[in-house]
Amino acid sequence: MDDKIQNDLYGVAAEYADDAVLLAAVKKAREAGYTVMDAYTPVPVHGLHEALGGKRTKLPLITLAGGVIGTLGGLGLQVWVSAIEYPMNVGGRPWLSWPSFFPVAFECMILGAALATIIGLFAMCKFPLPYHSIFNTPGFERASNDRYFLCVESTDPKFDAKAVRHLLEGTGAEAVSEVEP
Template identity: 40%
Template structure:
């Protein structure tokens, strides 16, 4: 491959970069029923790099697409434990180790009085972990997406449903996959290019 590339003049490489590359195929559906039925077909064909885009979360879509449960709750648990530990460490260290200061004859380590702040920090850190974890797992923010080149795709946040199969899926074949999508009752099947 390298030798071939070296023989191509620079200009041609640029042109190749600019030429639209097929990223995937996009099928449009008009309602939840047909989109979910199509998702089951695509799932059963064993595709891996694909997705169903919808204006709202569809109930039971995880089963229809064969998605695994997210491990987001574990991230939140870690965030919560971190918050709890930092709440305990902060108060025990500042009040009874770093600057021991007797207030109203209360013990230096007045643990019951630490509880509210431990609680608040637990909630704070788990909430931040939940949001950060969701964004991270979803690879957001991602402000550019080849799908945004398609004017039709704008209706995905309105009333249309789209199944997109990625070209880098092992089972992807431009003609075959297009036929498959057409057979699922799509309104339209289109190429997504970048």
């Protein structure tokens, strides 16, 4: 019976009024051996991602790739158009008049990098994602206002609803609640 309820949960979430208390709670939960958890905050909290054991995102590499593709694409397009496909003599300039290809190549670099960044971000965060179990947490609408939430998820190998609840209740939480999937 207990097992069934436990598997039916997304996790157990605690609500905090302050980011310092949240950070202390994260530390405590990590020390207790929980690894699969996430915190939800109205503003970015510095050190939170690291405290949760998160790694640095690879997003800058995606941006770099987008920028490189953009530059090469822009440059390639201009060289191909101006020197191969549609060569036109303008004021006696050489077909490969590369200095005049810089502005467009530069703009293509920025465009490629920016598109890669936003697409990369959305893909990493799985946006758009209209439904997520965490929204079932009672009072979660305040996570975008003035409350901080910590949720230990049921996929954690050590997860046990009662134990987690007990742990979180001892961290200065305003409320602790089970989260339906």
